[in-house]
Amino acid sequence: MTAPSPPEILRAPLVVEFPFTRSLGPVQSAFLTGLREGVVLGVTTADGKVMVPPVEYDPVTAEEIRELVEVGTTGTVTTWAWNGSPRPNQPLATPFAWVLVRLDGADTAILHALDAPGPGAVATGMRVRVRWAAERTGAITDIACFEPADSQDTASAAQAAPHTGEFADAVTGIVAQARLDYSYSPGRAQTAYIAGLSERKTIGERCPSCHKVYVPPRGACPTCGVATTDRVEVGPAGTVTTYCIVNIKARNLDIEVPYVYAHIALDGAGLALHGRIGGIPYDQVRMGLRVEPVWTEGGRYPDHYRPTGEPDADYDVYKELI
Amino acid sequence: MARYAREVAVVAFAQSDHLRRTDELSEVEMVMPVLHQVLAATGLKAGEIGFTCSGSSDYLAGRAFSFTMTLDGVGAWPPISESHVEMDGAWALYEAWVKIQTGEADTALVYSYGKSSPGSVRDVLTRQLDPYYLAPLWPDSVALAALQAQALIDAGETDEARLAAIGARSRAAASANPHAQLSGVVPQGEYQVAPLRTGDCPPIGDGAAAVVLAAGDVARRLCERPAWITGIDHRIEAHSLGLRDLTDSPSTRIAAEHAGVFEGPVDTAELHAAFSSQEVVLRKALGLGEDVSVNPSGGALAANPIMAAGLIRIGEAAARIHRGESDRAVAHATSGPCLQQNLVAVLEGDRA
Ligand SMILES: [Zn+2]
Numbered sequence: 001m002t003a004p005s006p007p008e009i010l011r012a013p014l015v016v017e018f019p020f021t022r023s024l025g026p027v028q029s030a031f032l033t034g035l036r037e038g039v040v041l042g043v044t045t046a047d048g049k050v051m052v053p054p055v056e057y058d059p060v061t062a063e064e065i066r067e068l069v070e071v072g073t074t075g076t077v078t079t080w081a082w083n084g085s086p087r088p089n090q091p092l093a094t095p096f097a098w099v100l101v102r103l104d105g106a107d108t109a110i111l112h113a114l115d116a117p118g119p120g121a122v123a124t125g126m127r128v129r130v131r132w133a134a135e136r137t138g139a140i141t142d143i144a145c146f147e148p149a150d151s152q153d154t155a156s157a158a159q160a161a162p163h164t165g166e167f168a169d170a171v172t173g174i175v176a177q178a179r180l181d182y183s184y185s186p187g188r189a190q191t192a193y194i195a196g197l198s199e200r201k202t203i204g205e206r207c208p209s210c211h212k213v214y215v216p217p218r219g220a221c222p223t224c225g226v227a228t229t230d231r232v233e234v235g236p237a238g239t240v241t242t243y244c245i246v247n248i249k250a251r252n253l254d255i256e257v258p259y260v261y262a263h264i265a266l267d268g269a270g271l272a273l274h275g276r277i278g279g280i281p282y283d284q285v286r287m288g289l290r291v292e293p294v295w296t297e298g299g300r301y302p303d304h305y306r307p308t309g310e311p312d313a314d315y316d317v318y319k320e321l322i
Numbered sequence: 323m324a325r326y327a328r329e330v331a332v333v334a335f336a337q338s339d340h341l342r343r344t345d346e347l348s349e350v351e352m353v354m355p356v357l358h359q360v361l362a363a364t365g366l367k368a369g370e371i372g373f374t375c376s377g378s379s380d381y382l383a384g385r386a387f388s389f390t391m392t393l394d395g396v397g398a399w400p401p402i403s404e405s406h407v408e409m410d411g412a413w414a415l416y417e418a419w420v421k422i423q424t425g426e427a428d429t430a431l432v433y434s435y436g437k438s439s440p441g442s443v444r445d446v447l448t449r450q451l452d453p454y455y456l457a458p459l460w461p462d463s464v465a466l467a468a469l470q471a472q473a474l475i476d477a478g479e480t481d482e483a484r485l486a487a488i489g490a491r492s493r494a495a496a497s498a499n500p501h502a503q504l505s506g507v508v509p510q511g512e513y514q515v516a517p518l519r520t521g522d523c524p525p526i527g528d529g530a531a532a533v534v535l536a537a538g539d540v541a542r543r544l545c546e547r548p549a550w551i552t553g554i555d556h557r558i559e560a561h562s563l564g565l566r567d568l569t570d571s572p573s574t575r576i577a578a579e580h581a582g583v584f585e586g587p588v589d590t591a592e593l594h595a596a597f598s599s600q601e602v603v604l605r606k607a608l609g610l611g612e613d614v615s616v617n618p619s620g621g622a623l624a625a626n627p628i629m630a631a632g633l634i635r636i637g638e639a640a641a642r643i644h645r646g647e648s649d650r651a652v653a654h655a656t657s658g659p660c661l662q663q664n665l666v667a668v669l670e671g672d673r674a
Contacts (some may be wrong), residue, residue, distance in 0.1 A: 059560035081468030082516035090459040109564030182384040187348025223395025
């Protein structure tokens with residue numbers, strides 16, 4: 001059967017969230033713990049350059065660097081960019097300047113936000129100072145942002161001073177939280193498959209070259225590398241090609257163990273898909289068993305497959321699909 | 323000559339039309355026509371290719387291992403010799419070139435693609451930043467490029483009017499490129515992150531590209547005028563922007579030296595400059611004079627499918643050699659914030 005008209009392409013929100021837990025090396029640990037304590041630390045390279053924020057290896061020589069120094073909380077803007085429309089999660093919700101700031105005593109610059117009334121109030125070379133976050137945890141966001149410095153700050157420009165980097169209760173790791181929002185579309189082939197399921201039909205696609213029917217279809221034949229555009233309905237009945245017995249109950253899964261999970265070659269399909277077998281004791285499931293889908297009210301895919309009562313399929317019929 | 327063990331050339335190049343959205347196409351459905359096109363240009367079948375390498379990033383579409391799906395479009399069963407880089411396809415090409423240099427393959431299919439439309443690419447790209455000092459602040463790709471642009475303006479190397487002219491020249495050139503997403507006259511627009519305006523920034527879109535590489539006599543058989551890769555090199559510099567001189571690109575210059583760019587004149591340069599300000603930096607690093615045709619395809623300011631835009635630069639430069647419009651071209655690809663990593667290739671055609 002060839003479906004009459006292509007269904008409208010599906011789209012749905014897709015959220016990817018990841019809280020990566022990362023450990024810190026000695027230098028990053030000292031730097032982030034320092035921020036929690038209101039102290040900005042850098043490292044000194046072999047040739048006497050002070051790097052803030054600190055790195056653990058010299059970017060030129062690749063030498064390990066561990067010599068910590070404390071630098072000032074005031075500094076000079078080395079370049080900037082006016083962000084008129086802040087995006088979610090950025091340091092300030094009101095328009096601000098992104099800045100690279102060379103803190104007093106440092107030779108390199110740190111990236112952060114500068115709270116300023118408008119782009120006219122920002123310039124390369126301007127003096128700024130750290131505005132600390134109200135609550136600090138040992139993260140780069142412990143610096144809430146920078147703000148323009150007054151003349152008193154300017155007069156007290158700090159020199160780099162040696163620091164042990166030792167603090168009580170050092171921060172040794174961070175959790176890097178991130179959430180990205182997508183609008184996912186599965187494309188033409190998978191849209192047809194999902195739309196078919198809503199009518200309790202299983203739609204595959206036939207390769208025009210090798211004539212194999214792929215289900216679920218992904219739009220291409222991996223053997224021939226050509227588009228599979230010829231839509232065909234397969235099943236509903238099929239044959240168990242292989243199976244396993246599940247003895248451990250998955251969390252939040254309302255199925256009594258043991259149960260059988262099987263590969264099922266639907267009639268007319270060129271490869272097997274998988275599903276649970278029900279309606280038969282687990283130890284009576286076998287290769288060649290003929291099964292059909294069981295749909296539950298409102299279900300968007302078959303809940304499980306049960307025996308049709310037909311005689312078992314001959315091995316030669318399904319051996320290529322195992 | 324004889325910089326390398328084997329002569330390797332780009333013998334074919336194909337790319338998709340680059341579009342703002344391609345909802346009707348899964349990734350393999352987007353990539354497959356481009357693969358068919360590039361193979362058809364050589365007469366090779368997928369099974370005759372010695373090595374296949376792809377470049378992409380799962381973060382763009384938000385799907386884990388999405389590149390494995392696109393292998394269906396190659397015809398990866400029975401198993402083929404294959405690899406993938408989570409980078410722009412220009413680096414996949416580098417891996418394929420190494421594979422041919424080692425003698426393990428005589429031909430290679432290289433492809434890459436990016437589907438940016440499902441997500442917010444400015445936010446997505448923040449996840450490639452250092453997770454300790456940068457990513458928690460969510461500085462987006464336009465913001466980082468704007469810092470570089472301001473540094474150039476402060477150094478007196480450009481100004482907003484000259485940056486606007488780069489965007490305008492690129493989109494005018496793209497009028498002759500049927501695959502481009504933006505071409506002709508495009509308004510310079512509002513500030514995105516000042517000093518960069520809309521016209522200084524690349525379009526966001528979906529697209530794919532593919533090239534076929536071949537060695538020596540195979541290349542001569544497959545292509546009337548192969549684009550020989552007479553030099554290729556890539557270099558990286560510190561990730562942290564505050565450690566770098568943002569007005570310069572030493573990694574591009576070193577890669578160019580090792581690729582032999584400065585050993586002769588070039589007539590064409592395809593530069594992966596997604597922002598107008600980056601072209602200023604790259605022209606300086608590569609020592610390009612006014613006589614060099616820079617981004618005659620329109621460049622990334624006309625179409626910037628992320629993870630494919632760098633490979634497209636190599637493909638466009640090669641295609642000009644195939645057509646006899648260039649004798650010695652330089653192609654450049656970049657990755658990371660503010661031109662952190664740079665790949666430079668020299669492509670040459672046989673002289674008549
Ligand atoms: Zn097939």
